[in-house]
Amino acid sequence: MKLSESSDSPAQSNHNQSPTQFHSRPWAASLILTAGLGLLAFGIALSLSFGAASISLEEVWNAVFHFKPELQNHQIIWEIRLPRILGGVLIGVCFAVAGAIMQGMTRNPLADSGLLGLNSGASLAMAICFAIFPGSSFLQLMLYSFVGAALAVVMVYGTSSISKSGLTPVRLVLAGAAVTALLSALGDAISLYFNVGQDLAFWYAGGLSGTKWVQLGIVLPWVVAAFIGALMLSRSITLLSLGDEIALSLGQRTGVVKVVGMILVLILAGAAVSLVGSIGFVGLIIPHITRKLVGVDYRWIIPCSAIMGALLIVFADLAARMINAPEETPVGVLIALIGVPFFLYLARKERRAL
């Protein structure tokens, strides 16, 4: 019940909140995990059957489980649609879990890899790759995007660490906006100078539809590792979300937890951006909704966010293909259309001054 306050309230109010006030709802969480997985399977099936060539669900089943290479429909499903949808699932998980970790660790309800500049850092790295090392393999692209995201994190958190009073959520968003402006200015300069701007735009906007098995194979181990890491860290994140002092007094090594958490965020956001480009707001919306549903325990929030993030992307992608079929609307745009009002709603709730 108190979850929205707990996530929104700054450190000072945490002193007089005992941990018993922080409800978690294991039942709701279990329900989300099971029903969410079911819904996700349904969404994936639907998404596999929908497209330029309409394929029945039965055939989808056969294509996935009894693949016959000589059938064209099976080829379509296996080579085009399946990697695309799995890519969607993967980035949904990445952005949502990255957002959840950031919101928990910083107690900042507005944290999201897009708003805090991580995505633009990764995009800058991609621009450099496209312009200067045009023959880069996908693995290199992904590693560069980790570095780019790290650059943004260093800048945003560097700002907050020189700052005497730390950064309030709003000021963190402003720092994110400035870092985004700087990194995308550098990225723009590079892509204008080397004429790779539109290539990049296509890469980003069409990222999901261009996903290949090879890319998934490269991204997957990193994402799985980061996700397991997030689960292992989730207890510590819950404690951190109560405030640094409480976490410290409960024996948490907050510094270590923060560093590890940030590395996980970098891997998740960097991997997702290298796959589809910058999709904002997933990491903002999903953890909020998840907290509303399952309570404040990050051991539940993280897996549930993962499922909900995957659901959001899969269904948004389905919608993006249906709206203006056969043409595709970039899925990031669709999510921004949901995300912006959500952000504005949170902004209206935000009472603290800068």
Next chain:
Amino acid sequence: MNNVTNGAIAKASHRKKIHDWMVVVILLILLIAAFTISANTGTIRLSPMELFRTLFGQGTPQQELILFEFRLPRMVISLLIGAGLAVSGCIMQGVSRNGLADPGILGINAGAGLMVMLFVLLFPSMQTMNSLFLLPALALIGSGAAAILIYALSYKKGEGISPTRLLLSGIGVAAGISAAMIIMTLKLTPESYTFVANWLAGSIWGSNWKFVMALLPWLIVLLPFAYYKANVMNVLNLGDQTASGLGTPIEKERILLLAAAVGLASSSVSVSGGIGFVGLVAPHLARKLVGPKHKMLLVTCALVGALLVLVADTITRSLPLQKEIPTGLIVAIIGAPYFLYLLSRSKG
């Protein structure tokens, strides 16, 4: 000097005045220096003497062509948009009582960008672009619409406008608009794309006298208006309660001032493209130099802004690259770190 002996206060205020005028004079000298260097920047060099002679009609035809047709209009435009954006930012910061407000951050530039992109998408005949005065008007409509939207979103009944909500709404609206622009990007031809990308990045593209003439009326009306309202801004800075206690019709003044700021920003942006951060950095520097009183602040601010854009544009032109990097990017690369610095210094 000697006749100011009647009291320490008078002395101090007199010193402050002298100090302020010194600041203005120094800024003017810097501007002239930057102007000379800028006029001298390019493939064909003009020494200060040659520049001086050419300015007074004594140069060779070639020098006159270069100076009057190519360099001077662009420099004048840099000066004008620098001043316009800086004063716009200063007004926004005063009105929102938030030192981090800026036309770029508040989504005004994004609104203008959206309209420009829409126009290029619908009428892709780029050749006629240079003769168009339509673009500034469109940019104005776009940024005006964005401003109204942001204002409406951050307005709450009973509470009015909160600075925080204003900023956050601006960031949100800007994010929404740029998402919409991604769709359009994909439908552009490569040539249109290059134009739009350059425009958005803030390359001073309208660099001939016609654009100076298009921009000038806005500044001639709005800059003095801002100066005229300096006292109102001083009062608004005291906070809503104090301001209304002093008999200021807050909402009305605020909307008037915001409209002026939007007019300044969007007319500048329409010629320069999306140059951000001038409106943010210039008022801060100016406040450091002359303090928070708006009369002197606005003047200093305009000078600092003009200087900043002129220098950034000169850097752009002097970089030894085959292709020009848009001025706005240089401003962002200088301005964003400064913004972060300000953030880290401001009190939370």
